[in-house]
Amino acid sequence: MTTIAVTGATGHLGRLVVEALISRGVEPGSIVAAVRTPAKAAGLLARGVQVREADFDRPESLATAFAGVDRLLLVSTNAVGNRVEQHVAAIEAAKAAGVGFVAYTSVLRADTTPILLAADHKATEEALAASGLAHSFLRNGWYFENYTAQLPTVRATGAFLGSAGDGRIAAAARQDYAEAAAAVLTAATPKPVYELGGDSPFTMAELAAEVSRQLGTEIGYTDVPAEQLVEILSGAGVPQGFAAILADTDVHVRDNGVLDNPGSDLRDLIGRPTTPLADAVADALKA
Template sequence: MTTIAVTGATGHLGRLVVESLLSRGVEPSSIIAAVRSPEKAAGLLARGVQVRAADFDKPETLATAFAGVDRLLLVSTSSPGSRLAQHHAAIEAAKAAGVGFVAYTSILRADTTPVLLAADHKATEEALAASGLKHSFLRNGWYHENYTAQIPTATANGGFLGSSGEGRIAGASRADYAEAAAAVLVAEDVKSVYELGGDAPFTMAELAAEVSKQTGTEIGYSDVPADQLVTILAGAGVPEGFAAILADTDVHIKENGALDNPGSDLRELIGRPTTSLSDAVAAALKG
C-alpha cells in the first residue's frame, strides 16, 4: 500500500488535497496529515487518517513525520523570510527518510517569471532538483479566492483596486488545484513540471463586472500606480513588504502576463473544465 503524506493538511489547500484523496478512494490509513498542530486535525484522525506533527521550524519533527512515506506533497509555506529554510529542511528530511516522490506547490513559470513572489519558489525547485528525489513542480496560478475574498470590501468601497491594468489572470479555485495535486500523488506516470491555470483568464475589470451582475450593485475597478497601491494597502494594515510584493505581481500581470496561462495541464489533471469566474463569485456570495 502506497503511503501519501500532505504537509499543511489543515490549511486552505492541504485539507482540500486530503479530501480529494479520500474521494478518490485512497485508504484513509495510507494518508498522513503532516501538520504543525495535530490537535487541529482531530477530524481527520477520526476518519482514519494518520496525523503526525510536522513543524518546519523544528526539523527533528520532520524525520518522524516522513518516516515510511512513499509520496509527499510539500505545500509551500507562507512564512516571509523563513520559507526557503523551511522548504530546505523538508527536502532534506524527505531525502533522509527515503521518500520516493515529492510534489511541490510552486508558482506559474517559477524558473523564468520576474515576479518577486517567485524567488523562494525558484530556489526551492532548484533545491528539490539537486536533491536527487523524483519530483513534480505543481506551478499553481492565482486562486479565485484571492479575489473573491475581497468582494465584501470592494462592495463597501464601490470597487476593486489594483495595478494590473488589462492584464489577464488565469485563475482557478483552490479545489481545482487541490484535485490536481491529488491526481499527481496517485498517478503512476507524472511530468516533472505542470503549469497550472484556469481555462478562462480574466481581467480585474471583468471580475468587477461579474460581481456587479450577480449582486445587482455597480462595482468598478480602479487601476492605480504601483507605489500608490503599496501606500493604500499598507494603510489598510497589510505589512509594507508584502504590499510591495502584491503590487509587483500586479505590475507583471499587466506588463508581461505573469499570471496568464494558455496551457491545459490543470484541466487535463482534474478531468473537467476548471471552475469558472462566475461560479467562483457565486460561491463566494453564497458563502
Template sequence: MTTIAVTGATGHLGRLVVQALLDRGVEPGSIVAAVRSPEKAAGLLAHGVQAREADFDRPETLASAFAGVDRLLLVSTSSPGSRLTQHVAAIDAAKAAGVGFVAYTSILRADTTPVALAADHKATEEHLAASGLAHSFLRNGWYIENYTAQIPTVKATGSFLGSAGEGRIAGATRLDYAEAAAAVLTAAAPKTVYELGGDQPFTMAELAAEVGRQLGAEISYTDVPAEKLVEILAGAGVPQGFAEILADTDVQIRENGALDNPGPDLRDLIGRPTTPLATAVAEALKA
C-alpha cells in the first residue's frame, strides 16, 4: 500500500487535497495529514486519515512525520521571507526519511517569471531538484479565491482596487488545484513540471462585472499606480513587505502576462474544464 502525506492538511488547499485523494479511492489509513497542530485535524481523523505533527520551524518533528511515507505533497507555506528555510527543512527530512516522490506547489513559470513572489518558489524547486528525489513541480496560478475573498469589502466600496490594468489572469479555484495535486500523487508516471492555470483568463474589470452581475449592483474595477496600491494595502493592515509583493504581482500581470493561461495541464489532470469564473463567484456568494 502506498502511503501519501500532505503537508498543511488542515489549511485551505491541503484539506481539499486530502478529500480529493479520498474521492479517488485512496484508502484513508494510507493518507497522512502532516500538520503543525494535530489536534486541529479532528475532521480528517473522522475519515480514518492519520494525523502527524509536522512543524517546519521545528525540524525535529519531521522525521516521524515522514516515516514510511512513499509520496509527499509539500504545500508551500505562507510566510514569505522564512518559507524557503521551512521548505528546505521539509525536503531534507523527506530525503532522510526515504520518501520516494515529492510534489511541490510552486508558482507559474517559477524558473523564468519576473514576479517577486516567485523567488522562494524558484529556490525551493532548485533545492528539490538537487536533492535527487523524484519530484513534480505543481506550478499553480492564482487562486480565484484571492479575489472572491474581497467581496464583502467590495460590496461596501463598490470597487475592486488593483494595479493589474487589462492584464489577464488564468485563475482557477483551490478545488481545481487540489484535484490536480491528487491526480499527480496517484499517477503512475507524473511529469516533472506542470504549469497550471484556468481555461478562461479574465481581467479585473471582467471579474468586477461578474461580481456586480451576480450581486445586482454596480461594481467597478479601479486601477491605481503600484505605489498607491502599496499605500492602501499597508493602511489596511497588510505588512509593508507583503503589500509590495502584491503590488509587484499586479504590475507583472499588467506588463508581462505573468499569470495568464500557460496551457492545458490543469484541465488534463482533473479531466474536466476548470471552474468558470461565474461559478466560482456564485460559490463565494453562497458561502
C-alpha cells in the first residue's frame, strides 16, 4: 500500500487535498497529515488519517513525519522570507526518509516569471531538482479565493482595488488545485511540471461586473498606481513587504500577462472544466 503525506494538511489547500485523496479512493489510513499542530487535525484523525507533527522550523520533527512515506505533497509555507529554508529542510528530510516522490506547490512559470513572489518558489524548485528525488512542480496560478475573500470589504466600499489594469487572470478555485494535486499524487507516471490555471481568464473589471450582477448592486474596479496600492494594503494591515509583492504581481499582470494562458493541465488533471468565475462568486456569497 502506498503511503501519501500532505504537509500543511490543516490549511486551506492541504485539507482539501486530503479530502480529494479520500474521494479518489485512497484509504484514510494510508494518508499522513503532516501538521505543525496535531491537535488541530482531530477531525482528520477521527476519519482514520494518520496525523504526525511536522514543524518546518524543527527539522528533527520531519524525520518522524516522513518515515515510511512513499509520496509527499510539499505545500509551500506562508513564511515569506523564510520559507526556502523551511522547504529545503523538508526536501532533505524526505530524501533521508527514503520518500520516492515529492510534488511541490509552486507558482505559474516559476522559472521564468518576473514577479517577486516567484523567487522563493524558483529556489525551492531548484533545490528539489538538485536533490535527485523524483518530483513534480505543481505551478498553481491565482486562486479565486484571493479575490472572493475580499468580498466583505468590497461590499462595504463598493469597489475592488488593484493595479492590474486590463490584464487577464486565469484563476481557479482552491478545490480545483486540490483535486489536481491528488491526481498527481496518485498518478502512475506524473509529469515533471504542470502549469495550472483556470479555463476562462478574466479582468478585474469583469470580476467586479460579475459580483455586481450577483449582488444586485454596483461594484466597480478602481485601478491605482502600484505605490498607492502598497500604501492602501499596508494601511489595512498587510505587512508592507507582502503588500509590495502583491502590487508587483498586479503590475506584471497588467504589463506581462503573468497569470494568463496556463494551457490545459489543470482541467486535464481533474477531468472536468475548472470552476467558472460565476460559481466561485456564488459560493463565496453563500458562505
